[in-house]
Each structure stands twice: as C-alpha cells, then as structure tokens.
Amino acid sequence: xxxxxxxxxxxxxxxxxxxxxxxxxxxxxxxxxxxxxxxxxxxxxxxxxxxxxxxxxxxxxxxxxxxxxxxxxxxxxxxxxxxxxxxxxxxxxxxxxxxxxxxxxxxxxxxxxxxxxxxxxxxxxxxxxxxxxxxxxxxxxxxxxxxxxxxxxxxxxxxxxxxxxxxxxxxxxxxxxxxxxxxxxxxxxxxxxxxxxxxxxxxxxxxxxxxxxxxxxxxxxxxxxxxxxxxxxxxxxxxxxxxxxxxxxxxxxxxxxxxxxxxxxxxxxxxxxxxxxxxxxxxxxxxxxxxxxxxxxxxxxxxxxxxxxxxxxxxxxxxxxxxxxxxxxxxxxxxxxxxxxxxxxxxxxxxxxxxxxxxxxxxxxxxxxxxxxxxxxxxxxxxxxxxxxxxxxxxxxxxxxxxxxxxxxxxxxxxxxxxxxxxxxxxxxxxxxxxxxxxxxxxxxxxxxxxxxxxxxxxxxxxxxxxxxxxxxxxxxxxxxxxxxxxxxxxxxxxxxxxxxxxxxxxxxxxxxxxxxxxxxxxxxxxxxxxxxxxxxxxxxxxxxxxxxxxxxxxxxxxxxxxxxxxxxxxxxxxxxxxxxx
Numbered sequence: 001x002x003x004x005x006x007x008x009x010x011x012x013x014x015x016x017x018x019x020x021x022x023x024x025x026x027x028x029x030x031x032x033x034x035x036x037x038x039x040x041x042x043x044x045x046x047x048x049x050x051x052x053x054x055x056x057x058x059x060x061x062x063x064x065x066x067x068x069x070x071x072x073x074x075x076x077x078x079x080x081x082x083x084x085x086x087x088x089x090x091x092x093x094x095x096x097x098x099x100x101x102x103x104x105x106x107x108x109x110x111x112x113x114x115x116x117x118x119x120x121x122x123x124x125x126x127x128x129x130x131x132x133x134x135x136x137x138x139x140x141x142x143x144x145x146x147x148x149x150x151x152x153x154x155x156x157x158x159x160x161x162x163x164x165x166x167x168x169x170x171x172x173x174x175x176x177x178x179x180x181x182x183x184x185x186x187x188x189x190x191x192x193x194x195x196x197x198x199x200x201x202x203x204x205x206x207x208x209x210x211x212x213x214x215x216x217x218x219x220x221x222x223x224x225x226x227x228x229x230x231x232x233x234x235x236x237x238x239x240x241x242x243x244x245x246x247x248x249x250x251x252x253x254x255x256x257x258x259x260x261x262x263x264x265x266x267x268x269x270x271x272x273x274x275x276x277x278x279x280x281x282x283x284x285x286x287x288x289x290x291x292x293x294x295x296x297x298x299x300x301x302x303x304x305x306x307x308x309x310x311x312x313x314x315x316x317x318x319x320x321x322x323x324x325x326x327x328x329x330x331x332x333x334x335x336x337x338x339x340x341x342x343x344x345x346x347x348x349x350x351x352x353x354x355x356x357x358x359x360x361x362x363x364x365x366x367x368x369x370x371x372x373x374x375x376x377x378x379x380x381x382x383x384x385x386x387x388x389x390x391x392x393x394x395x396x397x398x399x400x401x402x403x404x405x406x407x408x409x410x411x412x413x414x415x416x417x418x419x420x421x422x423x424x425x426x427x428x429x430x431x432x433x434x435x436x437x438x439x440x441x442x443x444x445x446x447x448x449x450x451x452x453x454x455x456x457x458x459x460x461x462x463x464x465x466x467x468x469x470x471x472x473x474x475x476x477x478x479x480x481x482x483x484x485x486x487x488x489x490x491x492x493x494x495x496x497x498x499x500x501x502x503x504x505x506x507x508x509x510x511x512x513x514x515x516x517x518x519x520x521x522x523x524x525x526x527x528x529x530x531x532x533x534x535x536x537x538x539x540x541x542x543x544x545x546x547x548x549x550x551x552x553x554x555x556x557x558x559x560x561x562x563x564x565x566x567x568x569x570x571x572x573x574x575x576x577x578x579x580x581x582x
Contacts, residue, residue, distance in 0.1 A: 005309050009133050012093055016086045024082035028138060030075040032145030032291075036153040037068050039284040043157070046276025079142070087134035091126050098122045098315060106321035107386040108347075116202045120195035121315060125308040128191070132305015139298040143291035150291070154284040157277060161264055165256040165285050169292070172252060175245050182241035183303040190234030191308060197227045206469075242300035249296060253289045260285060322388040328405030334412055334493050336397045337361040337524055338383055343392035345375075345382060345547075352378050353547040356392070362493075365525040367535035368542050369568060375547035376528040377417075380496045383526070384413055414487035416519070417498035420479045422471035427456050428463040430471070431485045438489055450485035450515040452478070477508030484515045495525045541565060 013021060041064065049057045102118055110118075154162045204211055204220045211220055264281065267273035338360045345353040352375045360366050360383075368376040381387055382394060385401050394401045401409060422430050431446055432438035443463065447453040455478055459465040471479045480500065487495065500516060501509045529535050536555045543551035543564045551564050558565035 005306055005313065008313060009090075009129070009309055012090045013086070013134075015093065016089050020082050020089070021086045024079055024086060024138065025141065027075040027079035027082065028142040029145060031072055031079055032142050033149050034068055034072045034075065035146045035287060035291075036149035036284075038287065039150075039153055039157070039280040041065060041068070042283050043276045043280030046279060047274050048276075050276075079138075083134065083138040087130045087138075090134060091130040094126045094129060094312065095122055098126070098312060101316050101318065104320050105315075105318055107381070108321065109318055114196075114199040116199035117192075117195040118315070120191075120198050121312060124194065125191055125312055128187075128308035129305050129312060132301050132303070132308060134305075136298045136302035136305055139294060140302060143294035143298060146291040147288060147295065150284050150288045154281060154288070157281050157284065158264075158273075161260050161281055164263060165260045165288075168252045168255055172245060172248055172296075175248055179241045179244050180299055180303045183238055183300050184307040186234050186237040186241060187304040187307040188311065190231060190238055191311060193227055193230040193234055197224065197231055200224045200227055238304070242297070245296050246293065249289075249293055253292075257282075257285060322385055322402065322406075324406055325403050327403075328408075329399055329403050330405055331396065331399075331408045331412060334397055334524070335362060337364070338394065338396050338494070340379070340382070340389075340394045341392055343382065343389045343394060345378060345387060345390050351390075351547065353382070353389070356547060356549055358542060358549055360524060360526055362524050363522075364539040365520060365527060365537075366540050366542060367527040367529060367538035368544050369529065369535060369565065370544040374544045376544050377498055378547075379544070380415070380498055380526065380528065383494075383496065384415065385409055412492050413494045413496065414490050414492040414519075415496045415498065416480070416483050416487050416500045416516070417496075418500060420471070420483040422467060422474075422479055422482060424466065424469045426461075426464050426466055427459065427482065430467065430482055431463075431489060433486055435489055442489060443485075446485040446489040447481075449488050449518050450481045451511050452481035452485050452515070455481075475508070477512055480508075480512050481515055484512070484519050488519055493523060495520060495523045496528075497525065498528045501529070543568070 200223050264278045268278050340356050340358040343353055343356040428443050431443050467473045501512050542549055
C-alpha cells in the first residue's frame with residue numbers, strides 16, 4: 001500500500017522534476033556534502049597549520065571557512081526555497097484534482113459524507129501531504145546525505161573509532177520503523193476527528209438560529225467538546241509515537257561518544273594519535289547526531305503525509321456513479337419526452353421505487369402526488385440521472401439515459417425545489433449561474449418574468465448585491481424567485497418542480513406561482529407538490545405510493561373515481577385555495 005502511495009505521489013512530483021526539483025536536490029546535496037568539510041578543516045588546522053607556525057596558511061584558513069559557510073548558507077536557502085516551491089506546486093495540483101473529483105462524486109457518496117469532511121480533505125489533508133511528503137522527503141534526503149558524508153569522513157579519519165561510535169546505532173532501526181506505523185495510524189484517526197470537529201462547528205454556525213431558539217448551546221458545545229477531546233487524544237498519541245525514539249537515539253549517541261572519548265583520549269595521551277585528528281573525529285561524531293535525529297523526525301513527518309495521502313487517494317479513486325457512457329450520445333433537443341419502464345431503485349437495501357411505469361410526453365405537465373417518503377423526489381433524481389435504476393430503463397426520446405452524455409442530458413433540464421440553493425455571490429451571478437454569456441438585459445428580463453425585479457431593485461446594490469451564504473439575506477419567497485429566474489435564463493425544455501411552493505406562505509406562494517406559470521409555459525414539466533393549486537391544472541396527475549404508480553388521470557377523472565387521489569384531495573388538499581380545475 002505504502003509503495004503504491006509513494007509511486008502515485010512521485011507522479012505528481014515528476015511534473016516539477018525539472019528544473020525546480022532537480023535544482024532543489026542539487027543544492028541540498030551541496031549543503032549535505034559541505035558539512036563533511038568542517039572536520040577536515042579542523043584536522044588540517046590543528047595538525048598541519050598550527051604546528052608549522054605557517055601564518056600565511058593560518059590567515060588563509062578563515063577565508064576557506066567563510067567560503068564554505070557561505071556556500072552552505074546559499075545552498076540551504078536555495079534548496080529550501082526550491083523545495084517549498086515544488087511542495088506548493090504539488091499542493092495546488094492535488095487540490096485541483098480533488099476539487100475536480102469532488103464535483104464528480106456520486107450523489108450517494110456526497111449524501112453519506114458531511115461536506116466539511118470533504119472540505120477538510122482538500123484544505124487540511126493536502127497541507128499534511130505537502131509537509132509530510134515533500135518537506136519530509138527533502139529533509140530525509142538532506143539529512144541522509146549529510147550523515148553519509150560525515151560517516152564517510154569519520155571512517156576516512158579512523159575506521160576503528162568509527163566502528164566503536166556507530167556499532168550501537170542499528171539498534172534504533174526497529175523502534176523507528178515500529179513508531180512509523182503508530183504515527184500513520186494515530187495521524188489518520190486525528191485527521192478524521194478534525195474533519196468531524198469542523199462538521200459539528202459548521203452545523204452549529206449554519207443552524208445557529210435553531211440552536212438558540214431551542215436553547216441547545218450546551219448540547220452543541222458538549223458534542224463539539226467530545227470530538228475536540230478525540231482530536232486531542234489522537235494528536236497526543238501521534239506526538240508520543242513521533243518522540244518515542246528521541247531518548248533512545250540520545251542514549252546511543254552518548255554511549256558511542258563516551259566510548260570514543262575514552263578510547264581516543266587514551267590514544268592521544270599515549271601519543272599514538274594527534275590532538276587534531278582526535279578533535280576532528282569528535283567534531284564529525286558530534287555533527288552526525290543532528291542529521292541522525294533529523295532522519296527520525298523526518299520519517300515521522302513522512303508517515304503523517306502518507307496517512308493523509310492515503311485518505312486523499314481514497315477520494316480520488318472513488319468512481320463516478322453513475323458513470324459516463326463509453327460512447328456517449330449527445331442530445332441537443334428533445335422531441336418525444338422521458339419515459340420510465342419497470343424501474344426499480346433502492347438506497348442500499350431499502351427499495352424506494354418499485355416497478356414504476358411513468359411517461360412524461362413532450363409539451364405536457366405531469367404532477368406527482370402522494371404521501372411523503374413515497375419516492376416522488378427520487379423519481380426526479382433518476383430522471384436527472386443522479387442515480388441509475390437498479391432494474392428497468394429510463395429513456396429520453398427512446399434512448400436509454402445510460403447511453404446519453406451526462407452533460408447533454410442535464411443541459412436539457414432545469415430544477416426548482418423547496419430547498420433552493422443559492423451561492424454566496426451577487427444576485428446577477430446567481431441568476432446567470434450556468435450561462436456565462438448572459439447579458440445584463442437577459443438577467444433583468446429573467447428576473448422580471450420571475451417576479452423578482454422589484455425586490456432586487458430595492459436591495460442595497462441591486463443586482464450587484466451579495467446575498468450571503470445560501471441567500472440568507474433573502475426571504476424564502478425571494479430565494480425561490482431567484483431560483484425560478486435561474487431556471488428561466490437556462491431555458492431548458494425539461495422542467496422539474498419539487499415542492500417548489502410548499503415552504504411559502506399564501507402571499508409568497510401566489511407571487512411565486514405566477515412566476516412558475518410563466519416558467520412552465522411551453523415546457524415539459526414534472527411537478528411534485530402537496531398543494532392543489534400547483535397540480536389541479538396538470539395534463540395528468542399520477543399518484544405515487546411506496547414507489548409505485550397506483551393511479552393516474554386528470555383532476556376531475558381522479559375525483560370521480562373516488563380512489564387514492566380523492567382521499568388525498570379530501571385530506572391533504574382540503575385547505576387548498578382552488579377546489580376545482582381553473
């Protein structure tokens with residue numbers, strides 16, 4: 001699994017391999033290689049320059065040292081900058097791919113996963129990948145190279161002292177690898193808890209009016225705190241796993257250093273080793289500990305990045321459902337209509353649509369009525385192909401929807417429902433959504449037809465007014481009229497209305513209904529409604545019960561039949577304004 005993740009991440013890095021990443025590695029190489037020069041200069045100074053009393057070489061030594069330090073400083077800066085540049089570029093690429101995938105995720109996936117979890121993946125986890133994989137790999141490369149150079153210099157100076165110094169360090173390999181697994185596991189749990197924490201907070205903020213009116217601040221805070229503690233526990237476990245190896249490395253280093261100090265010191269006292277040689281070796285040994293500890297730290301950081309990458313690739317690997325057909329048919333118009341034949345559909349194990357036969361002929365208005373939970377909204381979702389039927393077939397102009405390109409199908413459809421979604425954008429931006437070429441005149445014309453122009457003109461900045469998250473600055477009726485204007489300007493031949501007026505008061509409903517009547521003119525319309533005024537004039541009314549079509553006909557025919565619709569009329573529609581066809 002890990003090797004697969006590394007290979008996939010390497011493909012992202014390959015895009016930036018030249019020149020940025022290549023130069024980053026080159027400067028990190030210079031930085032690591034130049035570190036080994038320090039003990040050699042010290043040895044040369046103590047064993048050659050000072051005993052010979054050669055002032056010319058003594059004065060030259062600081063110039064050499066300054067040159068090396070300058071090279072290291074420049075290499076460190078350029079290596080770090082180029083590494084960060086590559087890291088940020090990879091982060092941007094990952095965010096783009098994730099955003100593209102999220103916009104194409106199956107509707108069932110989106111319904112099951114809170115939006116804040118997906119947002120957290122795009123924003124937080126991508127940064128963890130960048131920090132863990134790019135920064136961790138860069139530090140690992142730099143520290144590993146530095147360590148190899150210093151160990152090489154140490155063996156070059158004295159192989160016996162080097163064996164004494166480093167013989168215990170292999171003992172740290174297994175604990176480091178073991179802690180890596182713990183870091184990945186705890187980090188993954190912490191990231192999920194953090195995403196859930198964001199979900200709780202978003203719900204509390206968006207639903208703040210409900211929270212306050214029901215006095216549930218303490219309850220929401222308790223929910224938040226429970227997940228907050230989960231985040232804390234995961235973070236502490238991750239930190240413990242990351243730091244567990246540090247004491248071991250310190251102890252091994254101290255033992256190695258002490259052994260070298262005793263053995264090498266005896267050699268110096270006995271005259272078998274020069275002071276410069278011994279001091280230079282101690283310098284090499286001392287300089288080795290920092291990159292060795294850096295490798296352990298970088299490995300922990302790397303594992304956090306691997307954990308985050310695994311979650312991100314889980315999203316990227318989610319297949320589109322329903323899938324785009326292999327050879328899609330492009331539709332530019334519709335002449336006959338949409339038809340469902342023996343359609344069944346289930347959410348997991350729960351059957352919602354059962355052997356449905358429903359015909360929506362071109363130019364007709366078909367109304368769906370029935371008890372809540374009967375599957376009416378699901379029928380619209382199936383016609384929009386947010387889902388595919390479990391069995392049966394839905395055709396448009398005789399062509400199976402599964403053979404039609406999703407883009408061309410949805411270009412023929414407009415939807416207005418009771419849960420109108422508006423963007424935190426201007427009024428004109430929301431009306432022209434999906435039609436980038438819309439002019440100001442077209443936008444105003446659509447708004448007038450939707451009975452929205454008058455209230456828009458009274459907004460602080462008119463059509464340029466930003467209406468807040470999901471149109472919070474507008475009333476329910478105003479939001480509906482903006483949605484109707486959005487559907488009008490799209491000018492799609494198929495119109496689906498899902499309880500478009502059910503949440504409105506009588507006054508707002510009348511204004512919205514007038515706008516809907518204009519929207520429905522010369523279109524093929526499927527209406528889901530509980531209010532008689534929106535269905536009484538339909539060409540055909542279909543009664544849906546438990547996902548089945550149990551009755552159909554005109555308003556008058558169904559009343560005369562005295563069946564399920566007549567019962568609905570006497571109960572559900574009893575308070576409706578219109579009691580007969582108008």
